[in-house]
Structure formats: C-alpha cells, structure tokens
Amino acid sequence: MLETSARLLRLLSLLQAHREWSGADLAERLGVTPRTVRRDVDRLRELGYPVNASPGTGGGYQLGAGAELPPLLLDDDEAVAVAVGLRTAAGQGIEGIGETSVRALAKLEQVLPGRLRRRVGALNAFTVPMLRGPRPDAVDPAVLTELANLCRDSERLRFEYSDHGGAPSRRTVEPHRLVCTERRWYLVAWDLDRDDWRTFRVDRITPKPPHGPRFAPRTPPAEDLAAYVSNGVSTRAYATHAVVRLLVPVEEAAERISPSAGQLEPDGPDACLLRTGAASLDVMVIHVVLAGFEFEVLEPDGLTGAIRTVRDRLSRALERGSPESPRTRDGAGRTPGTRSGSSAAT
Numbered sequence: 087m088l089e090t091s092a093r094l095l096r097l098l099s100l101l102q103a104h105r106e107w108s109g110a111d112l113a114e115r116l117g118v119t120p121r122t123v124r125r126d127v128d129r130l131r132e133l134g135y136p137v138n139a140s141p142g143t144g145g146g147y148q149l150g151a152g153a154e155l156p157p158l159l160l161d162d163d164e165a166v167a168v169a170v171g172l173r174t175a176a177g178q179g180i181e182g183i184g185e186t187s188v189r190a191l192a193k194l195e196q197v198l199p200g201r202l203r204r205r206v207g208a209l210n211a212f213t214v215p216m217l218r219g220p221r222p223d224a225v226d227p228a229v230l231t232e233l234a235n236l237c238r239d240s241e242r243l244r245f246e247y248s249d250h251g252g253a254p255s256r257r258t259v260e261p262h263r264l265v266c267t268e269r270r271w272y273l274v275a276w277d278l279d280r281d282d283w284r285t286f287r288v289d290r291i292t293p294k295p296p297h298g299p300r301f302a303p304r305t306p307p308a309e310d311l312a313a314y315v316s317n318g319v320s321t322r323a324y325a326t327h328a329v330v331r332l333l334v335p336v337e338e339a340a341e342r343i344s345p346s347a348g349q350l351e352p353d354g355p356d357a358c359l360l361r362t363g364a365a366s367l368d369v370m371v372i373h374v375v376l377a378g379f380e381f382e383v384l385e386p387d388g389l390t391g392a393i394r395t396v397r398d399r400l401s402r403a404l405e406r407g408s409p410e411s412p413r414t415r416d417g418a419g420r421t422p423g424t425r426s427g428s429s430a431a432t
Contacts, residue, residue, distance in 0.1 A: 324363030
C-alpha cells in the first residue's frame with residue numbers, strides 16, 4: 087500500500103511538471119507497465135484530480151483544471167525557489183502582491199519539512215530587502231490577469247490609456263503578449279485604430295469591458311518580444327538615437343545598462359554595441375558618459391560634436407577651479423578691477 091501511495095504521488099508530480107505525457111513515457115518514468123499507469127490514473131480521478139486522457143498514437147495524459155487547487159508536489163529546490171520568489175515578489179511592480187505573498191509564504195512554510203524550513207529561514211534571517219516606497223506605477227494584479235486571459239483567448243481588448251503627459255485616449259487592440267522588464271509591465275498589441283503594432287505600459291491601462299470579439303492571431307512584430315519592447319522604450323520612444331561601441335564585454339555592460347536604457351549586442355569578445363535613445367544630444371552625452379565605460383561613437387555624427395562641447399565646458403570648469411587659477415575671477419575669467427583689453431596695474 088505504501089508503495090502504491092508513493093507511486094501515486096510520483097505520478098501526480100509528473101503530471102504537474104509537464105503539460106502532457108504519453109502512457110509509455112509515464113510507465114518508463116515510474117518503472118511500471120502501461121496498464122498500471124491506467125489504474126493509477128483512475129485512482130487519481132477517484133481522489134478528485136481531473137486527469138484528462140486523449141486516445142490514439144498522439145494521445146496522452148494531462149492534468150486538467152479542477153474546481154479547487156490541488157496540492158502541489160515540489161522537490162526541495164523547487165520549494166526553496168518558490169519561497170524565495172514569494173519573499174522578493176513585493177518588489178516586482180504588482181500592486182498588493184506583497185501582502186498576498188506573505189500569506190502564501192506562511193502556508194508554504196507551515197508544510198515544509200524541517201530541513202527546507204531551515205534553508206528558507208536562513209534566507210529570511212540573513213537577507214535584508216532594500217525595497218522602495220509605494221510605487222505610483224504599480225500594476226493592479228486583476229488588470230494583469232485580465233490582460234493575460236485576453237492574450238490567451240485571442241480576444242479584443244477595449245481600454246482607456248493615459249500617455250506620459252496624462253492625456254487619456256480610448257483604444258481597441260488585439261492583445262498579443264505581456265512583457266516584464268525590470269519592475270514595469272508592457273502589453274504588446276495590434277492597435278486597430280492605428281493599424282500597427284503598439285507597446286502599452288500596463289500601469290496606464292484601464293480596461294473598459296465588454297471585450298471581444300475573438301480574432302485570428304497575427305504574426306508578431308518580432309521573434310524576440312523582449313528585445314522589441316526594449317528597443318521601443320529605450321530607443322524608438324526618443325527623438326535622438328545613437329549607436330555607441332562600448333569597449334567592454336557585453337556581459338560587463340549588461341551589469342550597468344538595463345533593457346529599458348538601451349539594447350546591447352556583442353561586438354567581439356571585448357566590446358559591444360549599445361543602441362539607445364534620448365530627448366536630445368546633450369542628454370545623450372550624459373546618458374553614455376554615466377554608463378562608466380570607454381566608448382567610441384558610431385552614429386550620429388552630431389553626438390561627437392556634442393561630446394566636444396561638453397569636454398570644453400568641463401575643461402574650462404577645471405581650469406577655473408585649479409590652484410593656479412585665482413578664485414576671485416569673475417564669470418568671464420577676469421580679475422575684478424580690470425577691463426577687457428587692459429592689463430592690471432603693476
């Protein structure tokens with residue numbers, strides 16, 4: 087009986103870990119015959135687990151959605167990972183998730199075996215979260231869930247959207263995917279009024295149901311939607327664009343430059359390209375310099391001139407502040423009491 091119960095738990099764990107299993111694969115994993123697998127599946131159904139079976143050579147077993155959440159079976163590393171994830175979820179830009187995470191963590195810790203409780207306890211005791219205060223751009227979990235369901239079901243979304251200046255507009259889109267970068271969420275969708283792909287910040291979306299009808303999904307604007315959104319928020323959204331070669335490996339550059347600040351791509355083992363945007367060339371100079379890496383400008387040509395202007399301004403500031411330079415000089419570099427074109431009395 088103990089062996090059968092252990093096998094049932096193992097079968098349930100496998101069904102939870104994979105979308106669909108063939109009977110032969112399950113039999114091999116469990117070390118039993120396909121007939122035993124069928125009996126064990128029937129036992130799980132008797133216990134209330136909705137295990138779906140599809141016949142034929144391409145068929146298999148799949149754990150369906152039930153009326154209640156079934157117990158999850160996690161191995162040691164999975165349980166610790168879930169606990170750590172719940173601890174850090176408060177900083178992920180989803181409104182109200184902190185309190186929910188604490189409740190879920192309390193339930194998880196209650197059923198953890200002693201060895202895992204000690205591991206999680208050590209992480210809690212010796213980790214100090216540096217969390218920001220309340221975020222005005224936090225995302226409502228209900229909105230996030232609503233958008234995810236519409237993406238899954240290929241159903242049109244109607245919503246009110248506020249741009250960066252706060253101006254509202256009504257939009258109707260075909261939602262495709264949600265993309266999370268750092269602590270901000272974006273929706274990639276086909277805008278029916280503009281007949282083009284658009285990226286929307288989720289914290290600025292207010293759904294206006296009823297939604298629908300359903301639509302046939304379009305070919306997405308890019309294979310790598312994370313890179314697509316990164317390019318949109320870091321480059322396409324700005325009037326000035328630049329390509330700069332950073333003289334460090336791409337891994338080192340990625341430690342300082344986030345996806346929302348620019349796109350990085352390798353350019354040999356010791357360099358990488360940064361594609362980014364800014365409101366103006368002057369702001370671009372600050373953006374590139376503050377990255378803290380040696381670099382060379384590839385485009386635009388005007389960025390090199392803007393860097394020279396800033397260099398000259400900084401050089402003059404250093405000269406005014408040097409020990410050899412009199413501190414009593416005025417803003418034009420003259421000593422009080424002298425006039426332009428004349429020398430001081432000797």
